[in-house]
Amino acid sequence: MKYKAPANPGDGGPSAVEAMASAIAQIADVKTPSEQRPDALKTTYTVGQAFCEEPAPGSTVIPSCTLLVDMRSERTDTLNEVRDSIQPLFQAGLAAENARYGKQENASDAVTMDLVWYGLRPAFVNGDKANIALQAGWQAGMTVGVDVHKDSKVPTGSSSLNDNVPANTGVPTYNWGLASNVAGGGTHAFWEWGTRGDPKRQNLRIQRAMTAVLITAGYNLSDGTVIQPSVGPIGVRTRELN
Incomplete structure (x- = not known):
């Protein structure tokens, strides 16, 4: 959400900064489904970023402030439940700031708000064991001898990772992962920490990545032999509605 300063700001009037702060304060009180019901799948949210534009030269008015909220769950229904709880609070923060100064919504001397971006990063479960990328990653680990899974089984779990969208x-x-930790703690907390270590394992992980890429993409040997790609072009893939 982008909170925008009044088109005609006055001294001591509503501000984009305070509208955003009001929304954040109200969002902080939202309880997730898993906090309200013990049988609900774990769902989390966070105010991931809050930042503002610099004032124009010679001005003290902040032009706009942007608020990004990230929500995570493996189920669409619980994710939507959190979103439905949070979404009205963006507007509530705006209304509260304008009300402090008796300003009407959408008036030239009131703070306004725009939805500037919305994205989905759905959790993905490895249901297709014929997935060439999954097979190449698994085989590369076995070949190099690093991060071999228990019982040599291909993992099928899901996590919040950046490759979930594709x-x-x-x-x-x-x-x-390519790195390795000798110690760490506080995963996803503000005090998360980790100490890098085991260069040998890190080198093997890099070898694993290169091996997986070659298995998938194909390669030419020094004797002229050509190893063809494991899979051909897959065409355009999109979830956008035409």
């Missing part, structure tokens, strides 16, 4: 649209994906 995976959900049908693009074969596989996700793994």
Whole structure:
């Protein structure tokens, strides 16, 4: 959400900064489905970013402030439940700030708001074990001898990862890490920490990544032999509605 300063700001009038702050304060009180019901799938949200434009030279008026909220769940219904709880609070923050100064919504001396971006990063579950990226990642791990899964089984779990969007649209994906930690804690908390270590494992993970890419993309050997790609072009994949 982008909160915008009044078109005709006056001294001591409503501000984009205060409208955004009011919305954040109200969003902080939202309870997720898993906090309200023990049988609900874990769902989380956070105010991921809050930032404002610099005032114009010689002005003290903040032109706009943008608020980004990130919501996560493996189920659409619980995700929508959180979103439905939060979405009205964007407007509530705006209304509260304008009401402090007795300003009418959409008036030239009132703060206004725009929805500037909305995106989905759906959780993806590896249901297709023939997925070439998944097979290449798994085989590369076995070949190099790093991060081999228990019982040599291909993992089928889901996580909040950046490849969820292409995976959900049908693009074969596989996700793994290159670094290694000797110690760490506080995952996803503001005090999260980790100490890098084990260079040997990190080198093997890089070899694994290169091996997986070659398995998928194909390559030419020094004797002239050509190893063809494991899969041909997949065409355009999109969830956008035409």
